[in-house]
Amino acid sequence: MFELEVAKRHITSNRRGTAFTVLTVAVAVGVIIMSLGLTEGTKNQIIENTVEKNPHIVLGPKQNEGYIHLYRNIERLLSSYPGAIAVSPRLVVQGAARHKDKVEGIELVGLESDKEERLMQVQGNLLAGNFSELKFKKKYAILGVKLAEKLDARPGNDVYIYFRNNSAKVSVSGLIEKGTAKDSSLVYISLKTAQNLVGEGDVVSEIGVRMEDYTEAPVLARDLEPTTKYNVESWQEFNREISRFIGTQNRINVIFYLLIFLIAGFVVANTTIMIVRRKTKEIGMLMAIGATRSSIMEIFILESLLLGLPAGLLGILVGIGFAQAIASYPIDMSSAASGVTMLMLDLRPEFIIYALIFALLLNISSAVYPAYLASRLDPVEAIGNE
Amino acid sequence: MSDKNIIEIRDLTKIYKNGVDVLAVDGVNLDIKEGEFLAIVGPSGSGKSTLLNMIGLLDTPTSGTIRLKDVDVTKATPDERARFRNKELGFVFQYHHLIPEFSAMENVMIPLLIAGKNKDVARARAQELLDKVNLNDKLNNRPNQLSGGQNQRVAVARALANSPSVVIGDELTGNLDTKTSNLIYELLRELNRKLDQTFILVTHDMHMAEKTDRILRLVDGKIVCELKRQGDGFIESKVCDLGEDNGKIRRV
Ligand SMILES: Nc1ncnc2c1ncn2[C@@H]1O[C@H](COP(=O)(O)OP(=O)(O)OP(=O)(O)O)[C@@H](O)[C@H]1O
Ligand SMILES: [Mg+2]
Numbered sequence: 001m002f003e004l005e006v007a008k009r010h011i012t013s014n015r016r017g018t019a020f021t022v023l024t025v026a027v028a029v030g031v032i033i034m035s036l037g038l039t040e041g042t043k044n045q046i047i048e049n050t051v052e053k054n055p056h057i058v059l060g061p062k063q064n065e066g067y068i069h070l071y072r073n074i075e076r077l078l079s080s081y082p083g084a085i086a087v088s089p090r091l092v093v094q095g096a097a098r099h100k101d102k103v104e105g106i107e108l109v110g111l112e113s114d115k116e117e118r119l120m121q122v123q124g125n126l127l128a129g130n131f132s133e134l135k136f137k138k139k140y141a142i143l144g145v146k147l148a149e150k151l152d153a154r155p156g157n158d159v160y161i162y163f164r165n166n167s168a169k170v171s172v173s174g175l176i177e178k179g180t181a182k183d184s185s186l187v188y189i190s191l192k193t194a195q196n197l198v199g200e201g202d203v204v205s206e207i208g209v210r211m212e213d214y215t216e217a218p219v220l221a222r223d224l225e226p227t228t229k230y231n232v233e234s235w236q237e238f239n240r241e242i243s244r245f246i247g248t249q250n251r252i253n254v255i256f257y258l259l260i261f262l263i264a265g266f267v268v269a270n271t272t273i274m275i276v277r278r279k280t281k282e283i284g285m286l287m288a289i290g291a292t293r294s295s296i297m298e299i300f301i302l303e304s305l306l307l308g309l310p311a312g313l314l315g316i317l318v319g320i321g322f323a324q325a326i327a328s329y330p331i332d333m334s335s336a337a338s339g340v341t342m343l344m345l346d347l348r349p350e351f352i353i354y355a356l357i358f359a360l361l362l363n364i365s366s367a368v369y370p371a372y373l374a375s376r377l378d379p380v381e382a383i384g385n386e
Numbered sequence: 387m388s389d390k391n392i393i394e395i396r397d398l399t400k401i402y403k404n405g406v407d408v409l410a411v412d413g414v415n416l417d418i419k420e421g422e423f424l425a426i427v428g429p430s431g432s433g434k435s436t437l438l439n440m441i442g443l444l445d446t447p448t449s450g451t452i453r454l455k456d457v458d459v460t461k462a463t464p465d466e467r468a469r470f471r472n473k474e475l476g477f478v479f480q481y482h483h484l485i486p487e488f489s490a491m492e493n494v495m496i497p498l499l500i501a502g503k504n505k506d507v508a509r510a511r512a513q514e515l516l517d518k519v520n521l522n523d524k525l526n527n528r529p530n531q532l533s534g535g536q537n538q539r540v541a542v543a544r545a546l547a548n549s550p551s552v553v554i555g556d557e558l559t560g561n562l563d564t565k566t567s568n569l570i571y572e573l574l575r576e577l578n579r580k581l582d583q584t585f586i587l588v589t590h591d592m593h594m595a596e597k598t599d600r601i602l603r604l605v606d607g608k609i610v611c612e613l614k615r616q617g618d619g620f621i622e623s624k625v626c627d628l629g630e631d632n633g634k635i636r637r638v
Contacts, residue, residue, distance in 0.1 A: 285483035287468065288442070379444045
C-alpha cells in the first residue's frame with residue numbers, strides 16, 4: 001500500500017491545503033448538523049404543541065354507521081394496549097344553544113369528565129368552574145369562553161341546548177379557553193346528558209386515546225383499523241397540515257443539503273485539483289517508476305478520504321456549537337401560530353452518523369474528478385524536462 | 387557485457403501530430419546488449435528524448451517495434467507498461483523528481499513497494515542501494531536536505547531498486563557542475579561494471595559521452611554515426627556524420 005503512504009505524506013506536508021479542505025467540509029457538515037438539529041427541534045415542538053392538545057388516536061364509527069354502539073368493549077380493548085395511558089369515549093354532535101334571545105351553533109361534546117381529564121387535561125384550560133363536577137351534575141355544562149360571550153351567558157346562568165327536535169336545559173358551571181376556534185362553539189356536558197339529548201341510546205361518536213409516546217400512535221392506528229373495523233385515525237392523519245409542513249420542510253432541507261454538498265464539493269475539488277497541479281512532476285515520476293493509473297487515482301482519493309473523518313468530526317462540533325448558540329436566543333415566532341417561542345435543538349444520534357457519511361461522501365466524490373485527471377496525465381508531459 | 391540483446395529496436399518512428407507533423411524519430415534500428423553502457427548524443431531537437439521515452443515505455447511509437455527481453459512491448463496495455471517500467475526499467479531525469487516529503491530511503495523504497503515488496507525487504511534493499519551510491523550517511527535526509535549531486539545519486543539508487551534490465555538517463559547531469567557530473571558518471575560506470583547494469587544515457591556533453599562504450603549520434607531522428615570504444619579511444623562506423631562534434635572525439 002504505497003498509495004496510502006504517499007497520501008498520508010501529502011496530507012501532513014501540505015498543511016494549508018489540508019486545513020482548507022478540512023475546514024470547508026467541517027463548515028458544510030456543521031451547517032447541516034445545525035439545520036438538522038434545529039429542524040428536528042422545531043418539528044418536535046410544533047408536534048408537541050399541537051399533538052398534545054388533541055387525542056393521539058381517535059376511533060370513529062364503522063362505515064355506514066352513525067355511532068359506536070358497543071363502545072365499552074372497545075374502550076376496554078384500547079385501555080389494554082400497553083402504550084395507551086388514557087381512553088375517553090365522547091359523543092360529539094352539532095347542535096345549537098340559546099340564552100335569552102341569543103342563539104348560537106355549538107359543538108356539543110358529551111363526555112365522562114374523569115376519563116376526558118386524563119386524555120386532555122381539561123381542567124388546566126378552565127377559566128371558571130370545576131371540570132370533575134360534570135361527572136356528578138347531570139345538568140352542568142362548560143362553555144367555550146367566546147361562545148359564552150356571544151350568548152351573553154355567565155356561570156350560573158341557564159342555557160338551552162338543542163339537537164334536532166330535542167332540547168335540554170343546562171346550567172353554565174364553567175368556562176373553557178383553549179386558545180383555538182373551538183372557544184366559540186364548544187359545550188361540554190356529561191355523556192349521559194348528551195346521550196339523552198341525542199336519543200340513540202348508550203352510544204358515542206368517537207373514542208379518544210392518548211399514548212405514552214405519541215410517535216407510536218400512527219402504528220397503533222394502522223393496527224387497529226383492520227382488526228376492529230372501526231375508522232381509526234392518528235394525529236398524523238387529522239393533523240395533515242403539520243405532516244405536510246414537516247414534509248415540505250424536509251424536502252426543502254434536502255435541497256438545501258444538496259446545495260451545500262455541491263458548493264463544498266466544488267471547493268474541495270478545486271483544492272484537490274490545485275494539489276494535483278502542484279504534484280504533476282511527482283505524478284509523472286511515480287508513473288515512470290511503475291505506478292499504474294489506478295494507483296495514482298487511489299492516492300488522491302485516499303488523501304481526500306482520510307480527511308473526511310476529522311473534517312466530519314470537527315464539523316459536528318462546530319454544528320453543535322452554532323446550533324446551541326442560536327437555540328439559546330429567544331425569538332418571537334408567536335405570530336407563526338405554531339406556539340414556538342424558541343428555536344429548539346434536538347440532536348438525534350443518527351444525525352452524527354448522517355454527518356459523517358455526508359463528509360465521507362463529499363470528500364470521495366469531490367476527489368474523483370481531480371484524481372481521474374491525475375491518473376490520465378501523460379508521464380512524459382508531466383515530468384517535462386525543461 | 388554479454389552478447390545477448392536486451393533491447394531490439396526496428397524501424398522505430400515517432401511523428402508528433404500537433405497541427406503540423408513533426409518527424410521526431412525516423413525509422414531507427416538499434417540493438418542494445420545486456421550490460422552495455424551507451425550514450426546518445428546529437429543536437430537539440432534531434433529526437434534523443436523522444437527515442438529514450440519510447441524505450442522507457444513512457445511514450446508510444448507511431449510505428450515500428452521495441453522488443454524488451456524478447457517481448458514486444460509496443461503492444462502492451464497501460465497497466466502492462468506500468469509493470470514493465472517498474473520491474474524492467476529505471477529512470478533518471480535531468481531533475482531528480484524525488485518526492486519532497488519522503489526521505490532518501492523512502493524515495494528509494496517506492497519502486498519496491500509498487501512492485502509489492504514488503505516494507506522490511508524494501509528498506510533493506512534501499513539501504514543497500516544508497517550504500518552503493520555512497521549515501522549511507524544520508525538515509526533519512528529529505529531532498530531539500532541534500533545537494534543536487536546527492537539527490538541525483540538518490541535518483542540513481544531509486545532507478546536501480548528493482549534491478550531493472552535497463553536504466554535510462556536523459557540529461558541526468560544536465561543540472562550539475564562538471565565535477566559533480568564526472569562523479570555521477572564514474573558512479574554509473576562502476577555500477578555498470580560491478581552489476582553488469584545496462585545504461586542508456588542521453589547527453590549534450592561529449593566528455594560525458596566518452597566515458598561510455600558506445601556513442602550514437604542522432605540527427606533529425608536518424609542515427610547518423612556510431613562510435614565504439616576501443617581501448618582509450620573510439621572507432622567510427624563506416625558512414626559517419628559527426629557534425630559539430632567532429633574533431634572532439636578521441637580516435638583510436
Ligand atoms: N510533445 C511534442 N509535441 C510535438 N512535438 C514534439 C513533442 N516533443 C518533442 N517534439 C519535437 O520532436 C523533436 C524531437 O524532440 P526531442 O525532445 O526528442 O529532442 P531532443 O533531442 O531531446 O532535444 P534536446 O537536446 O533539446 O532535449 C523536436 O523537433 C521537438 O520539437
Ligand atoms: Mg531532450
